[in-house]
Amino acid sequence: MKGCVLGLIAPEESKTVHSLPQGESWSVHKFGGTCVGTCERIQNVADIVVADPSQRKVVVVSAMSKVTDVLYHLVEAAGSRKESYIESLNLLLQKHKETARALLVEGADLEKFLAKLEDDIRNLQAMLRAIYIGPVSGHATESFTDFVVGHGELWSAQMLCAAVNKRGLSAAWMDAREVLVVTPTSTNQVDPDFASSETRLFDWYARNPADTIIVTGFIANTPDNVPTTLKRDGSDFSAAIMGSLFRAANVTIWTDVDGVYSADPRKVSEAVVLSTLSYQEAWEMSYFGANVLHPRTTLPVMKYNIPITIRNVFNLSASGTKICRTTYESTDDEFRAADSVVKGFATVDNLALVNVEGTGMAGVPGTASAIFEAVKEVGANVVMISQGSSEHSVCFAVPEKEVKAVSKALEKKFKRALDAGRLSKIEIVPNCSILAAVGQKMASTPGVSATLFDALAKANINVRAIAQGCSEYNITVVVNQDNSAKALKAAHSRFYLSRTPLAVGIVGPGLIGGTLLDQLKDQAGPLKEDFNIDLRVLGVIGSKKMALSHSGLNLSNWRSTLKEEGEEADLEKFTAHLCCSHPIPNIVVVDCTASSDVPNWYYPWMRKGMHIVTPNKKANSGSLDKYLRLKELQRKSYTHYFYEGTVGAGLPILSTLQGLLETGDKIHTVEGIFSGTLSYIFNNFHGQKTFSEIVKEAKAAGYTEPDPRDDLSGMDVARKVIILARECGLKLELDDICLENLVPEPLRGCENVDEFMDKLPEYDQAIAARREQAEESDEVLCYVGVVDVLASQGRVELRRYPKSHAFAQLSGSDNIIAFTTARYKKQPLIVRGPGAGAEVTAAGVFSDILRLASYLGAPS
Numbered sequence: 063m064k065g066c067v068l069g070l071i072a073p074e075e076s077k078t079v080h081s082l083p084q085g086e087s088w089s090v091h092k093f094g095g096t097c098v099g100t101c102e103r104i105q106n107v108a109d110i111v112v113a114d115p116s117q118r119k120v121v122v123v124s125a126m127s128k129v130t131d132v133l134y135h136l137v138e139a140a141g142s143r144k145e146s147y148i149e150s151l152n153l154l155l156q157k158h159k160e161t162a163r164a165l166l167v168e169g170a171d172l173e174k175f176l177a178k179l180e181d182d183i184r185n186l187q188a189m190l191r192a193i194y195i196g197p198v199s200g201h202a203t204e205s206f207t208d209f210v211v212g213h214g215e216l217w218s219a220q221m222l223c224a225a226v227n228k229r230g231l232s233a234a235w236m237d238a239r240e241v242l243v244v245t246p247t248s249t250n251q252v253d254p255d256f257a258s259s260e261t262r263l264f265d266w267y268a269r270n271p272a273d274t275i276i277v278t279g280f281i282a283n284t285p286d287n288v289p290t291t292l293k294r295d296g297s298d299f300s301a302a303i304m305g306s307l308f309r310a311a312n313v314t315i316w317t318d319v320d321g322v323y324s325a326d327p328r329k330v331s332e333a334v335v336l337s338t339l340s341y342q343e344a345w346e347m348s349y350f351g352a353n354v355l356h357p358r359t360t361l362p363v364m365k366y367n368i369p370i371t372i373r374n375v376f377n378l379s380a381s382g383t384k385i386c387r388t389t390y391e392s393t394d395d396e397f398r399a400a401d402s403v404v405k406g407f408a409t410v411d412n413l414a415l416v417n418v419e420g421t422g423m424a425g426v427p428g429t430a431s432a433i434f435e436a437v438k439e440v441g442a443n444v445v446m447i448s449q450g451s452s453e454h455s456v457c458f459a460v461p462e463k464e465v466k467a468v469s470k471a472l473e474k475k476f477k478r479a480l481d482a483g484r485l486s487k488i489e490i491v492p493n494c495s496i497l498a499a500v501g502q503k504m505a506s507t508p509g510v511s512a513t514l515f516d517a518l519a520k521a522n523i524n525v526r527a528i529a530q531g532c533s534e535y536n537i538t539v540v541v542n543q544d545n546s547a548k549a550l551k552a553a554h555s556r557f558y559l560s561r562t563p564l565a566v567g568i569v570g571p572g573l574i575g576g577t578l579l580d581q582l583k584d585q586a587g588p589l590k591e592d593f594n595i596d597l598r599v600l601g602v603i604g605s606k607k608m609a610l611s612h613s614g615l616n617l618s619n620w621r622s623t624l625k626e627e628g629e630e631a632d633l634e635k636f637t638a639h640l641c642c643s644h645p646i647p648n649i650v651v652v653d654c655t656a657s658s659d660v661p662n663w664y665y666p667w668m669r670k671g672m673h674i675v676t677p678n679k680k681a682n683s684g685s686l687d688k689y690l691r692l693k694e695l696q697r698k699s700y701t702h703y704f705y706e707g708t709v710g711a712g713l714p715i716l717s718t719l720q721g722l723l724e725t726g727d728k729i730h731t732v733e734g735i736f737s738g739t740l741s742y743i744f745n746n747f748h749g750q751k752t753f754s755e756i757v758k759e760a761k762a763a764g765y766t767e768p769d770p771r772d773d774l775s776g777m778d779v780a781r782k783v784i785i786l787a788r789e790c791g792l793k794l795e796l797d798d799i800c801l802e803n804l805v806p807e808p809l810r811g812c813e814n815v816d817e818f819m820d821k822l823p824e825y826d827q828a829i830a831a832r833r834e835q836a837e838e839s840d841e842v843l844c845y846v847g848v849v850d851v852l853a854s855q856g857r858v859e860l861r862r863y864p865k866s867h868a869f870a871q872l873s874g875s876d877n878i879i880a881f882t883t884a885r886y887k888k889q890p891l892i893v894r895g896p897g898a899g900a901e902v903t904a905a906g907v908f909s910d911i912l913r914l915a916s917y918l919g920a921p922s
């Protein structure tokens with residue numbers, strides 16, 4: 063600093079060299095306060111400066127972290143006659159002394175800096191003392207404050223300059239007040255005076271012709287040479303102005319993050335660093351709180367198309383985010399395609415919507431102006447506006463804390479219109495958030511808003527209001543604040559990562575549920591990597607215990623976690639956990655029980671927007687009334703309900719039937735062998751083994767229901783017949799199905815499965831006799847189910863078929879299902895294959911989960 067006249071820092075007398083060196087261009091770097099917060103960090107910065115291969119460099123530096131705040135504070139303290147300013151000044155002296163000594167160790171540069179530092183501190187002390195004892199407290203003028211607070215940059219620039227010189231790179235430091243001329247505006251901002259600044263820069267350079275220049279950020283002079291600052295984000299602005307004055311090839315803003323993220327990484331863990339942003343996109347993102355430059359910071363460099371790169375000083379391997387002229391005009395298709403349509407998503411919380419409605423508004427010029435005049439009068443900031451072209455309502459968002467005043471002002475202003483009924487209401491919708499999608503390429507890409515709204519709808523999020531300007535850089539939707547995090551996550555995952563996260567809750571980790579969990583464990587990685595589906599099991603609940611996790615259970619040891627660390631099973635707590643304890647937008651509950659009680663939970667789950675997948679037949683084969691209510695609720699709640707596993711296990715029976723119906727075919731009959739257990743039994747009942755022995759085998763193979771009497775009674779087949787019949791539109795109850803019960807009468811009341819299995823051999827003879835009778839006619843026994851759609855009937859019976867019949871050709875647990883339809887009349891459509899067993903059933907359930915993921919937007 064040349065001369066320490068309070069408030070006046072005059073440039074040196076003008077000399078006559080008036081340009082910068084031509085040829086090699088300059089690169090500009092800016093390091094913020096945290097980057098130079100300690101001696102080690104200043105060393106690191108010096109290393110980065112030296113390592114930059116550019117021939118000429120300008121390095122703009124902020125004050126060491128917190129120093130500017132302390133300087134503001136001590137001016138305020140002195141002005142309020144608090145002696146603490148002396149202590150604060152002393153601490154600053156010590157901090158900079160210690161840093162300089164650690165940085166420079168010894169030598170002339172160190173001595174020179176320390177002498178200058180002590181001189182500055184003495185000067186400041188004298189000036190602050192004058193304020194302290196002044197006749198009027200709070201006496202410090204704005205220019206005095208600006209003069210004092212600029213010292214942080216003066217000291218850090220000198221220290222960095224000495225550190226760079228120490229590394230053998232010759233550098234000069236610049237007090238930006240000698241060069242930068244800015245004019246304060248009425249809105250507490252400043253406008254750079256580029257012409258005067260350029261003249262002063264040429265003069266300065268004539269006196270300091272260095273290839274590396276360390277410049278103080280944040281501070282400048284007014285045209286009258288009064289010290290001032292560049293206000294908020296001042297050092298970034300300094301760097302951009304320097305970039306423009308030096309006609310730099312690039313400006314790098316060094317900070318402590320890897321770049322600009324596609325969403326706040328604290329809210330969206332999968333957020334990615336964007337490699338490029340256009341200047342306009344950067345403006346939009348910065349408004350929504352992303353860690354981007356303030357819009358005015360980009361203006362000086364935009365003029366010369368100078369790119370700004372945001373990089374992490376602590377992670378040099380990250381290449382950062384480059385903010386530059388739009389790439390979308392590029393003719394290179396690949397380059398255009400590589401850029402994401404939506405660059406980023408952000409939410410702004412704590413807003414309220416104001417809705418002014420009434421028939422008297424339509425076609426009346428000045429209504430909108432009167433509304434916003436009232437809002438302006440109470441100093442509220444309008445965050446978004448939306449008005450339908452019918453002009454019957456104007457809706458806008460303001461910060462929640464300002465809405466009361468806005469509503470009062472509007473009611474006052476429009477009292478007459480309200481009394482006369484020209485306005486019907488001024489409605490306040492509290493607890494709102496804005497979700498904004500930002501991306502310049504949205505303008506030329508059809509379907510962006512459709513995809514955004516689809517993602518929100520699939521996450522069961524209601525949109526309250528919408529705004530999109532015709533520049534299309536930004537689509538803004540207003541949602542309930544409780545859905546803010548979920549909306550951000552849903553939108554981000556749909557567009558950005560194309561990764562569909564799905565929170566999974568498993569009810570009933572028995573044979574099927576347990577096998578499913580094991581399959582999920584093996585497949586979760588490939589699904590994530592290859593198909594972008596991120597399945598996280600956040601809860602497993604059995605009849606006694608449950609295990610919950612916020613981020614996903616470790617599926618390698620879920621059994622021991624449940625056994626050793628599981629808490630008492632509580633479906634209410636399980637539901638609350640799945641629904642609300644994480645930000646994953648889509649939730650599926652997989653009911654792998656055989657329980658009739660668990661399906662009662664399907665209603666509250668659907669109401670909460672949770673999807674359901676199940677192999678449990680109880681819900682769809684229970685009372686018709688409950689079934690119809692469930693189906694209606696499912697449609698109304700926009701949830702998905704998949705139950706392919708309920709008929710034919712993993713075989714595509716229901717999806718085939720649905721496909722036939724949806725394409726307009728008319729079903730005549732669906733008949734076949736629907737029981738894996740009964741199929742296995744009769745496929746192996748040739749006389750060598752007894753009936754009870756084969757039942758035992760079927761149970762051990764995992765084909766039977768938890769209670770094999772459900773199979774032998776024909777009830778399991780009857781349930782499947784009912785499920786298929788209802789799918790075909792028949793309004794049948796389970797009682798409408800006649801069935802032949804193969805459970806010997808005396809065993810129907812056995813207390814438990816073990817007792818039943820123990821006593822079953824006593825009845826082997828009776829069924830063996832039936833088999834022998836069939837055998838005598840060269841026939842076999844088959845337990846079949848029939849849905850006769852034309853007759854509106856369902857039947858379940860043990861029939862005899864010739865050995866040549868297709869039903870007599872089965873093996874293992876095969877099911878065979880024949881669809882006779884208007885189109886498949888001569889030859890039925892047949893689906894055949896294993897219709898029971900843990901692996902195939904779990905795989906069928908798994909495939910329903912993936913179908914859900916695909917409906918929710920996962921790539922198919």
Ligand SMILES: NC(=O)C1=CN([C@@H]2O[C@H](COP(=O)(O)OP(=O)(O)OC[C@H]3O[C@@H](n4cnc5c(N)ncnc54)[C@H](OP(=O)(O)O)[C@@H]3O)[C@@H](O)[C@H]2O)C=CC1
Nearest residue numbers: 570571572573574604605654655656677678768898899903
């Ligand atoms: N086996 C197969 O081939 C096929 C089976 N299915 C269906 O799959 C379902 C599961 O069969 P499977 O795995 O063999 O049966 P399991 O008996 O092996 O497993 C049932 C599970 O449900 C749990 N459970 C029972 N009641 C409740 C409750 N109220 N709340 C929470 N959990 C409960 C049990 O917990 P706990 O152990 O703690 O009591 C157990 O973990 C059945 O609906 C069946 O019809 C469908 C197609 C084929």
Ligand SMILES: N[C@@H](CC=O)C(=O)O
Nearest residue numbers: 737738739765766767
């Ligand atoms: N127990 C059932 C299993 C499938 O639903 C059967 O045997 O088919």
Ligand code: NA
Nearest residue numbers: 706709711713
């Ligand atoms: Na199936």
